[in-house]
Each structure stands twice: as C-alpha cells, then as structure tokens.
Amino acid sequence: MAGTKRKPADKGAARKSLYNKVAHDLGQRIVRGDYKPGALLPNEAECGQFYKVSRTAVREAVKMLSAKGLIQSRPKIGSRVEPRNAWNLLDRDVLSWYCTTVDFQRFANDVQQIRMMIEPEAAALAALHRTAGQFVEIEAAYQAMAEAVGDEAAWNAADVRFHLAVLNASGNEFIPPFGRVIESLLANLFSVTVAHLRNRMKVLPLHLAILEAIRTKKPDRARDAVRKLLQTTQKTIDEGGKLNSAGKPRARKAGAKTKR
Amino acid sequence: MAGTKRKPADKGAARKSLYNKVAHDLGQRIVRGDYKPGALLPNEAECGQFYKVSRTAVREAVKMLSAKGLIQSRPKIGSRVEPRNAWNLLDRDVLSWYCTTVDFQRFANDVQQIRMMIEPEAAALAALHRTAGQFVEIEAAYQAMAEAVGDEAAWNAADVRFHLAVLNASGNEFIPPFGRVIESLLANLFSVTVAHLRNRMKVLPLHLAILEAIRTKKPDRARDAVRKLLQTTQKTIDEGGKLNSAGKPRARKAGAKTKR
DNA sequence: GAAAACTCATTTGTCTGATGATTGAACTGC
DNA sequence: GCAGTTCAATCATCAGACAAATGAGTTTTC
Numbered sequence: 001m002a003g004t005k006r007k008p009a010d011k012g013a014a015r016k017s018l019y020n021k022v023a024h025d026l027g028q029r030i031v032r033g034d035y036k037p038g039a040l041l042p043n044e045a046e047c048g049q050f051y052k053v054s055r056t057a058v059r060e061a062v063k064m065l066s067a068k069g070l071i072q073s074r075p076k077i078g079s080r081v082e083p084r085n086a087w088n089l090l091d092r093d094v095l096s097w098y099c100t101t102v103d104f105q106r107f108a109n110d111v112q113q114i115r116m117m118i119e120p121e122a123a124a125l126a127a128l129h130r131t132a133g134q135f136v137e138i139e140a141a142y143q144a145m146a147e148a149v150g151d152e153a154a155w156n157a158a159d160v161r162f163h164l165a166v167l168n169a170s171g172n173e174f175i176p177p178f179g180r181v182i183e184s185l186l187a188n189l190f191s192v193t194v195a196h197l198r199n200r201m202k203v204l205p206l207h208l209a210i211l212e213a214i215r216t217k218k219p220d221r222a223r224d225a226v227r228k229l230l231q232t233t234q235k236t237i238d239e240g241g242k243l244n245s246a247g248k249p250r251a252r253k254a255g256a257k258t259k260r
Numbered sequence: 261m262a263g264t265k266r267k268p269a270d271k272g273a274a275r276k277s278l279y280n281k282v283a284h285d286l287g288q289r290i291v292r293g294d295y296k297p298g299a300l301l302p303n304e305a306e307c308g309q310f311y312k313v314s315r316t317a318v319r320e321a322v323k324m325l326s327a328k329g330l331i332q333s334r335p336k337i338g339s340r341v342e343p344r345n346a347w348n349l350l351d352r353d354v355l356s357w358y359c360t361t362v363d364f365q366r367f368a369n370d371v372q373q374i375r376m377m378i379e380p381e382a383a384a385l386a387a388l389h390r391t392a393g394q395f396v397e398i399e400a401a402y403q404a405m406a407e408a409v410g411d412e413a414a415w416n417a418a419d420v421r422f423h424l425a426v427l428n429a430s431g432n433e434f435i436p437p438f439g440r441v442i443e444s445l446l447a448n449l450f451s452v453t454v455a456h457l458r459n460r461m462k463v464l465p466l467h468l469a470i471l472e473a474i475r476t477k478k479p480d481r482a483r484d485a486v487r488k489l490l491q492t493t494q495k496t497i498d499e500g501g502k503l504n505s506a507g508k509p510r511a512r513k514a515g516a517k518t519k520r
Numbered sequence: 521g522a523a524a525a526c527t528c529a530t531t532t533g534t535c536t537g538a539t540g541a542t543t544g545a546a547c548t549g550c
Numbered sequence: 551g552c553a554g555t556t557c558a559a560t561c562a563t564c565a566g567a568c569a570a571a572t573g574a575g576t577t578t579t580c
Contacts, residue, residue: 016542017562019323043531054564056316059532060323063279067327069352075532076572085428085436088351092329098433110432117381118374125373168345172370173358174441176345181434276571277533303560314535319561335542335561 018053023061024093025051030070030081031097041071041079068094090177095184104188108237111185112230118178119163120226123210124219126169134169135215141165142211149200160186162207166226169214189237203232278313283321284353285311290330290341291357301331301339328354350437355444364448368497371445372490378438379423380486383470384479386429394429395475401425402471409460420446422467426486429474449497463492 015021026047029035041047047058062079065071069088073079088094099107126134144158163186164179206229213222275281286307289295301307307318322339325331329348333339348354359367386394404418423446424439466489473482 019562023327045531056563056565060320060562062532063320063323064327067283067324067351067353073532074572075570076530078531084433085424085439088348088437089433090350090437091327091348093327110434113381113385113432114378114434117377121373121377164345172373173344173349174370174374177347177349179345279533305560316534316536320533322561333561336544336559337542338560 018057019060022051023064028097032101035081037081037083039081043078111181120223122167122170122175123222123226126166127214127217127219127222129171130169138165278317279320282311283324287325288357292361295341297341297343299341303338371441380483382427382430382435383482383486386426387474387477387479387482389431390429398425
C-alpha cells in the first residue's frame, strides 16, 4: 500500500461537514474505479492524515459508504470495496458519483430502458389507484410546467416534479425510488442538450395527456401517453448525442446546484 | 418529546458491533413508524444513554441511517426523519426492516407488480447482450436448482441466484438493484407457503425455458418464459395468502437466518 | 513432515472528555 | 412593531487511549 499515491482531487465543493467531504471524495474515487471491487482502502489513520481530519471524521465517512453498500469494514482487514452489484446505485449520492464517471450516451440509454419498463406501468397504476391528493400534486406539477415554459430551470424542476408525482401515485412503494434515476437523467439532459422552447411546447401536451388519462382513470390511455412522451425524450437524447459526439468529454457534473 | 418512552425491544440479535445494533434498532423503529417522517429522534446523548453506548457509537449509527435516506441531522435541530420517498427502500437493511412491518399480501403484490415490469424485459435484454461469462453463471444457477430439488433451503438460494444472474446479464446497471427486492420476496415466500416438492418440479422447466431462450438469444421467447414463470409464482402467493388468511398475523420476520 | 496450537501485529471498534460551529428562539433596543 | 443581538441546544470535530477481532507467521506436537 506504500505506492498508493492519491491526489487531493476536487474534494472542495461547497460541502459543509468534514465527514461529508471525505465520504464524497472517497465515494467518488470508488465509483470512478480508483479503488476497484475487492481492493482495500487505506486504513483510517492514513485516510485521516491524507484528508487532514481526525479518525472520527474518517470513520463516519466510512460508515456512510458502507451503508450505501460501497464498502465493508472488518477489524484487522480494513475497508474492502464491495462488488458493484452490492452498490446502492439508486442512492442519490452514489447515482451522482456514477453519472460523472459514465459515458452520457450509455447512461441515458440505460435510464431510458428502465423508464420504458416502469413509467408506463406506473402511470397505469396511478390511473387506477391514485388518491385525490396524489392527483392534486400531479396537477400542480403540470401547472408549474405550463407556467415555466419560458424559464429553463423552473421548467426542468417542474418536469421532474411531474414524473415523481406520477410514480408516487402508483401506490407501489418500490416505484418511487426510481424517481431519483429519472431526476438524474433530466438534470444531465438539461446540461447536454440545448433545450429549445419549441421542444417544451411540444412535450407539454404530452404531459397533459398523461394527466388527463390519470384524471379520468384510464390505465391503458395513461400507459400509451407515457410511452409517447418517452419516445420524444429519446429523440431529444439522440439529437443531443449527435451534437456532442464531436469528441467532447461527455461526463457531466450532476449535483451542481447553484441555488440555496 | 418528554413522553417518548422507548422500550429496549429486540435490539439483541446476533449483530456484532454496537453501532450496528443501534443502527438496526433505530432503523427498525423509524420504518415501523415509531418515529414518523418529520419527527425528531432523541439527541445523541440521550440515545447513548438509552442504548448504554457512547455518543461515538450512536453517531456512527446515525450516519448510516442518514446515508440510507432515513434521517437528516443538523446542528441545533437534531435528527429528523425524512419523508418516505427519500428512503432507500431498495437498500438491503431498509428492505428487511420494511418487510417486517408490512402486510405480506401487500408486500408480495407490490413486488410481483414490479417484477412483472422488470424481469421480462431484463431477460429479453439478457438474451441480446449477455456475455459468455454471464450465461455461465445463469447456467450454474440452474444446475444448482436442479440438484437441490429435494433441499428446500438450497433450492431457494439457487432460485435467487438464478434470477439475480439474469438481471445481471441484462447489461443495464440499474436493473440488478431490484434483485434485492426479489431476494426478499422469495425469502419470505419460503416461510409463508408450504413449498411443495411438486411445485419445484413444476417451475424447474420454466426456468429452463428462460435459460434456453437466453442461450439461443431469443429475446421474445425469454420475455414470454419469464412471464409464464411469474404467473406461476403469483399463484403460489395467492394460495399461501388463502392459507394464511385465517386471522394469522402476517408480518414475517425477514432476516431470520438460522444457518451461519 | 504435516497438522494443530500458539503468539503477535495490524486494523477496526469503543470510550472519554473537551471544544468548535451552527442556528432557532428568546431577548433587547430603538 | 421590527431589527439586531444574545443565548442555549445540538451536532461536528478533535485527541488520545484501550479493547476486540483476526490473518499470518511461529512453535509445538504427533
């Protein structure tokens, strides 16, 4: 382990607490592949020395990473990186680290595949089981989209809100966790494609169709409406891909929030 | 918060480290609803006093729970329980806590719904994209099932292994995380239904059909084969439900491993 | 010579006690 | 009545110590 030279990297950011910074940096290194599954992290004392923090802070970071399935610690052994399929890839943080390291086209394709599996059915379920309150939230999200057609950031937030609201209304608690993936995709789509006003005008009625199908409790119609919307999104991705395929590095920062 | 009387509960178990025990107990309480979303946990000092451990151990537990999305801690405020849709329900621990608190029929229905969305498509993708190594693992799992027809525990392990192998072979990294839900269902199904030998003889060829479809790279056939298998599983669940509907409490212990 | 028992060093696990940072709420002054 | 200030509660961080677990090397035993 003597030759393990790690550079400070971008561990700065606006992260508040030390253990958060350490967890973020270590997590990113792991997901990025600096430490591959099966490899050992430096021991807690070394890490503390490297990050210039106490062992306590390192330990809290390590505990967080182990809670996300990235590592496992044992006395005398150390912290070993877990195999990828043990990772909680749907965790907010892990996901954000993941999509800074993966080729955007691949990321977008995988996400779209899974959206195609889940979202149409989720909408159908929502049409069947939604409560009044859940529908109100969907409606409010749609309203927010309609009002934000001219404001890119606000529109995107409302878009995410809409999709999450539909997932929530499905009544199946295992569905909303997927929302984070959608959220992540849309956030990155935002920065990759030139989101035309024209495009927004085109997809708004598609969202309305979903809302209407859920309002009138027509599962089949809801399913179809979502499928149609997803096809449009796919086109947007493909165009963006073509635009960006001119040798640009496509890995995008994900958690870049400017507000707050 | 003065009236918050918490009893020691079953925090015992065979959990090794203190912070693990504390995390497990607190996590279970949160998921169970003892602390509802928006509520505050007792502060770290109080928790330490209650569990008879140092503040350090409590903090590490708290960090783990916050990494799983169950709580969020801030100075001067304390640790507040997050809304349910922030929870990493697909995390192994959270899932195990969840299914000890939820009605089994509802749990099984939700899981089957999501399996119906994902597994057929995952198998189809596996038929298209699986590598040789991934297929070998599927085959090995099938072999293990065939050899374990007489051994309930071994058969169940092999069954899970088979399904996970298929998900892995899909080539889409967002799919395997669902495996944990399947795993959890099958583990609980095991304890709820009387798993007949006859039943195992019936589903074994259904698994073979999936394997064959993936071997010969026929996505449509793979999809259909999985659908057929899932319908059979559904029947098993329904029968189990009928058996257990005679007023028995249906919440099952999940992590109840006797082996090891 | 091989297997079993023992020793040892390394790493995480746990505790104690103290100080810093953050922030909601109470208080004070105009 | 409002703005700014002070205060207190809680988490955040640190240092230093000792305990427990365990893989690897060493010795013992047959």
